[in-house]
Amino acid sequence: MDMRPEESQQTYLELLQKRLDVQAVLMLPNFPLRDGIFYLIVASQPESDNSIRRIFFQNQWIVEQWISVWQLEKSVAYGLDEKLAHIVAKAEILVDKDGYMRQMRQRLLRLTDSLQKKLICKEYSRLVYFFHEAKEWLQQGSTLDAYHAFVQALHAWARLTVYEMGEYPQPALWSQVKQLDSSVYKLYEELSMNAETLEKRIELLVLAIEFAVTSRMKESVRFLIELMETKEGPWRLQELMNHPAVQAADIEIPSLIEKMVQRSFLQEVVCPGTDEGALEACFILLG
Numbered sequence: 001m002d003m004r005p006e007e008s009q010q011t012y013l014e015l016l017q018k019r020l021d022v023q024a025v026l027m028l029p030n031f032p033l034r035d036g037i038f039y040l041i042v043a044s045q046p047e048s049d050n051s052i053r054r055i056f057f058q059n060q061w062i063v064e065q066w067i068s069v070w071q072l073e074k075s076v077a078y079g080l081d082e083k084l085a086h087i088v089a090k091a092e093i094l095v096d097k098d099g100y101m102r103q104m105r106q107r108l109l110r111l112t113d114s115l116q117k118k119l120i121c122k123e124y125s126r127l128v129y130f131f132h133e134a135k136e137w138l139q140q141g142s143t144l145d146a147y148h149a150f151v152q153a154l155h156a157w158a159r160l161t162v163y164e165m166g167e168y169p170q171p172a173l174w175s176q177v178k179q180l181d182s183s184v185y186k187l188y189e190e191l192s193m194n195a196e197t198l199e200k201r202i203e204l205l206v207l208a209i210e211f212a213v214t215s216r217m218k219e220s221v222r223f224l225i226e227l228m229e230t231k232e233g234p235w236r237l238q239e240l241m242n243h244p245a246v247q248a249a250d251i252e253i254p255s256l257i258e259k260m261v262q263r264s265f266l267q268e269v270v271c272p273g274t275d276e277g278a279l280e281a282c283f284i285l286l287g
Helices: 005-018 069-078 082-090 097-109 113-139 143-164 173-180 182-193 198-220 222-228 237-241 244-249 253-262
Strands: 022-028 036-043 051-057 060-068 092-096 266-272 279-285
Touching: 005 022, 005 060, 005 092, 022 082, 022 097, 036 069, 036 097, 060 069, 069 097, 069 113, 069 244, 082 097, 092 097, 113 143, 113 198, 113 222, 113 244, 113 253, 143 173, 143 182, 143 198, 173 182, 182 198, 198 222, 198 253, 222 244, 222 279, 237 244, 237 253, 237 279, 253 266, 253 279
Parallel strands: 036 060
Antiparallel strands: 022 036, 022 092, 051 060, 266 279
């Protein structure tokens, strides 16, 4: 006799609960999988990270996504990606040894001031990077490549807007942004669906992004400024790029530094290079 879905689920959860490496199991309702269930499984083993399996268990399809306790702890400091943030926020906790996941969910979904600064700086740097790339494509006459870069820039601006509001981006990003900042949503709508020629749509977008990059810089680069203040004297570009905090935050340093020099937040100076007799460009904070 076939087992009922709820009985199958209970058996599956009991098997997971017996495993010493499994700390918690979450189920995401309304997962877009036909006749199946999605589970996020939190394990103590680091090798479990990002492992995804689709299995057939007692006449039911199951998708398992495994994540380690270590990765969750790291995400408290450096933030969740959009999909994982959605899962953590919406999923039902079915197994929770020692109440770990309930406490962790509160920590993961709380956007602390330090984390907010990191995420804002990351998305701002991506906005600057893709905007610079888009303008280069325009100068070369590659309109479609410029269009793609502008779309990327607008996505970075959208996530930046969400983080500024103290929220995590959701998978339906533009629906979220429409509620938070209709002006950013309108730009994306104009670029995507306006009846004007592509060249005209891009021309209008250049002015809007240029203004956003200029007006948002002071608040958006606070994370990098505070990092550079921890050391006296100039910073080498590679030194900044290799800093653990910068690498973990995934910040586009070269394009951001260039823009900060242009806006007189930083001054470029010459300092001795790592090779004998060579000189190297370095950067110091102004003001």
